[in-house]
Amino acid sequence: MNTAERTLNVALVNMPWSRLDAPSIQCGLLKSIAAADGHCCEVHYPNLEFALLIGPEVYNSVSEMHAGRLHLLGEWLFSYAAFGEVTAEHEYFADFPEIAGIWRDLTGKGTDDLVTLRREGVPRFLREWADTVDWSAYDAVGFTSTFLQNAPSLALGRHLKERHPDLPLIYGGANFDGHMGIEYARHIDWIDYVVSGEADLAFPALLRALARREPVGIPGVHGRGCAQESTAISTPILRNLNTLPTPDYREYFSRMAQDDRSRILGGEPVKIPVEFSRGCWWGEKHHCTFCGLNALGMAYRSKSGDGAMADLELLLGQYPALHVDAVDNILDMKYFSSLCSDLAERHWDINLFFETKSNLSRAQLAMLRQAGVHRIQPGIESLSTNILELMRKGSNKLINIRLLKWARYYGITVFWNMLTGFPGETDADYKEQLDIIPALWHLQPPSGSGQIWLERFSPYYTDPSFHISNIRPRACYRHVYPQRMDHTEIAYFFDYDAPDIASGTAHSALDSAVEAWQKAWEGPPPRLIYQAAPGRITVIDQRTGTPRRAVLTGWRAAAYLACGEAPRTAERIHDELGHGCDSPGLHELESFLRGCLKAQILVEDRGKYLSLALPENPGW
């Protein structure tokens, strides 16, 4: 840094409803970036203190509530402090009658309590934060905002601006991507700067301009503090992730060390967030039709295997945690021959999480497990090939089942959901899934099922060829944000009309089947295994209360195993069996496969077969 420049004192703030069990990677990374430019930067975690105020269980329920995206309860609770009365509370409760039941289940209290929290508890909490931290010591304050953090971040910003009118307030994060950021900057008086898009280059450029007291004119940075309007909606994306420093999480871990961390986390372990890649290599080629992730930064970029390993080594060495969550949208496949193989050799007792594509082979899942990956989110979304094609997922029913099968074998927890409501789907697509689910009870059930949301930036939102019409901001926005703002510009979730969607009855039937599957996993998970011996296998079926077993010998055992690792056609299995005197004819083989289908120890799709039983012997 030029020594003539001022060194700035910068605060970064992580508001509710950010997760409690991890520090903010956005703040941690920007802190390191600012520090590399010579500035002093501190991260504040009001989210942790708010959780202690309302109770971590209530906090987690509100922040994790999937339907929260529909009623924005977490945002609504802070909108009064941010904007005053936007709509009357009874109107919100009338639009979202489920809120009363949700709050009663969470707290045992009525909506009066919710209103008191909104009108008194939250403003008091914000006043305390505004008064007890010496904000006058800072030259700028930055808020990171993703998911439900927006109204809370705006609310604290309002309090800070009232007390410190000259303190520059900077907003960024996914909630400020694209036109959303411009609209917030236009209508919210206390916002000085919005960084719309990736902040790795724009944030230090902004700090540099503030340090030099120069006029601010940075592409993708908007707001009343700018000397000139940026013509670029978003900041340019960072091409080389290897240039990024390792995030700094010290404030989060010191806060955890001050307290009995179980008061905040219960039994949950702390997760260290890492970011090894941005964008999506699949979405670059075939953007999944429902996906609004990555906004304008779909181009895939990743750190080198060595760079990713260096981050891991530093963070795991520095902080007392063994769980690491990659925030990447999709695992870089080149890590199988670099990062993963390197980790496998180190034998660290770590517990890694990655989002992946679902078409991972048995060998790749084994490699992940050896590398310490205990949890994955593979974007399964459906068990219907037709629906998966409609969503351009690049997978099919058997690829998804193969993933679940070998993940169970290697002890990898799979986080996945069933999605419904794709234009072009039919009731038959759901009937097919209902028929197959009982055969999959020994595999990990989805966390739930539900209709897709229409998300800004998704092909369903941007591409008129899907014939999605009457797109309008979800009703919740009108209860959270003032009418003077254009809600079509700030909303991320939209209501819509779509043609050709399967019936509500079909969707409900899937919901019930998923619930039954989840229930089957409440005790010891159901099992379907085989024991191998020379010339035979014994299939032991303990998926239901009526255990069964079958012994397959000779070519039948070989045929069953031949379609175990990956889906195979009958012809391919036949070829693999060879042409010895014991080998069956193709018709005889097909008849055997049909028998296995009937017994639900095999699944079929478009002429390919996959056996379902897992080897009893362990995966190591």
Ligand code: SF4
């Ligand atoms: S849903 Fe996942 S795989 Fe598909 S485009 Fe989005 S991030 Fe990529």
